[in-house]
Amino acid sequence: MAPFATNSTAEKFKNEGNDHFRKHDYEKAITLYDKAIKQDPNQVAYYTNRATAFFKLHEQRYPNLHSWFKTWLTTPEYEPDHEESKAEESTKLLKLVLQDSRKALSIDCKNLKAYYYFGLVAFMFGKLHEAWGKFVECYRLAIEAQSPSLVDVMNFISKLRVKLCGNRKNISLKSEGISQSSTGLSRGKFANYENLHFLLNISIQSEYNANCNNIISQYDHIEDDDYQKASFRRNPKFQKQIEDQAKRYHDKLKDADDLFNFVKEELNGNNTGKRSDSSAIDSKEINVTTSDKSKQTNGNNKTDAKKDGKLKVRLDVPLYEIPEYLIDPVKYGMMTDPVITIYGESYERKNLVEFVAKHHIDPVVKKPLELNQIYPNKSLKLAIQKFVEEHKIAE
Template sequence: MMPAAEVHKVNGNDLFKRGDFHGAVVEYTKAIAKDASSPVYFNNRALCRIKLEDYDNALDDADRAVQLCKNNEGLLMKADFYRAQSLLGLGRPKEALRAAEEGYEIAIRTVSPSARNMCDFILRAKKAIWERDQRRRLAEKSNFFQDMQNLIYQDFDAKVRQLRNHSDNGELDPDGISALSDQIDSLRFERDDRFRNLQTVFAHLDDEKDRQVPGHMIDPITFEIFYDPVITKNGCSFERSSLLEFLKRNPVDPMTREPLSVADLRPNLALKEACSEFISENGWAADS
């Protein structure tokens, strides 16, 4: 006879397949009430809560699953991935990146087909970090622009006050009001010219770089930027997860068609570092 907890898990799985994530959460919760020692129930409930965008509770479940499945790398990999998704949903991309990288290492070690999804998520997390930093940079630049603009207007006001004081003290040329008006107009022209120059400088700072990923940073199988490139004995570089999937179907070099095995692969550390640096400065590349 199937244990009661397993009955609730099966019911939850069925509801999940039908898209009833709320109902599935209820069933997995009942399973946990019967047996709180199984990481599977916490992992399953975490995934449902991610689907429901209930990231706080999903993270709690994933953390609990991590604690329970130290000796099961497959379940630990899932828990790490769910932790990563929850953390990204909570706006904590750096923590999400670390969790995803931990899961990715397990996926590679166990030759899991989930490695490709993990790799894609890592690029998403890196993009999220870049976007957050970019928003901060833009805010700082906007504040700086406002400060510079205020200084220009303050300088103009100070010079106009000085002119008026000179006029009141009879220190201007004999032309009187006409001379004062002309000099204020001259200052106003100078102010507006400085402001236009300031706008031009900041407009150039907004110019986007040429949004093109260098060809040597693109995986020839997925046509995406590298995250974890490996190099073959023939000197060709590929994304590790995509090449491992390819070799499962056909043990040859995708470029040369010569025999190739996992043992022939070596990490391309220089290329990995170059791609990581490129993404940190150009987060949009994660979507390329």
């Protein structure tokens, strides 16, 4: 423990530095931390504090850049070409943050704060994968330590994940050094990602649990009586909220799986000719879907087959030749089973039902509409049949 014993003068400098830090006077804080480090170069806290101060100073000097990074994080299309990000002064500061966090990690390899700032700066330099790795480590430590900053880390990690996921076109795991590595190394990386997948699942799970508990506590708070406590679970509003949470939870899990599978493919896939491979898969998928469709149509009855014949004709007619009054205002195709609402508007039955079942509104008139207020439009149907027949003859 000898190198970790606190040096009283160094500690004094640190505390003074902390005071300046709280007053947002980061430059003075940094000079005080410098002194503390000179006195006692083995204290992790001095380095992490200085890294934090450097980072805050950077934020103070370049507020635009920071708000820009926040938007960059949430929009996958953005590319890092902000002018200020190339400013020498700014990179110098960020490199100081990196330097201090590295030093802190060399002393204590389980320092959460150091990983956090390391990850942030890596992100700001556009090294998303490196940032990702640091944040995952940070996340694991935060869980172990039950640190209050867990929420921050989780927020950042989930945003970063969306960014990595949304950036699929530009994502290049290879350029991050995986291509040069041998298969053995890439397998190692893969194991890392497997770990990460597990961690992500845990984070999603815990978020879900927290959200559900929140909802329950809301209702708990309203109803004190024990009997009513049991009854709030039957409250449709409560059930809906819980269902929504469950749905979001499953969506997120699916996202995580998608990302994982993507990474897996990327790592297993041959590095050369990867592009042509993916396009081949795409075309295969299309083939599969079309063959599925043809299977369905083949499986139908003979009467349906007749309808299919008409359907083909309908699809072959170029859109602009169909008169306006035969076109469904929802999906802009020609109607085949037209219905009329109590407000006199006509729609394709399937499309209208799909919308009304969810929103209970007539799409054009924007007035309340229920499913029992819809009737078949027989004359329009005759007009459609006539139009189809005429075109058949014309062709």
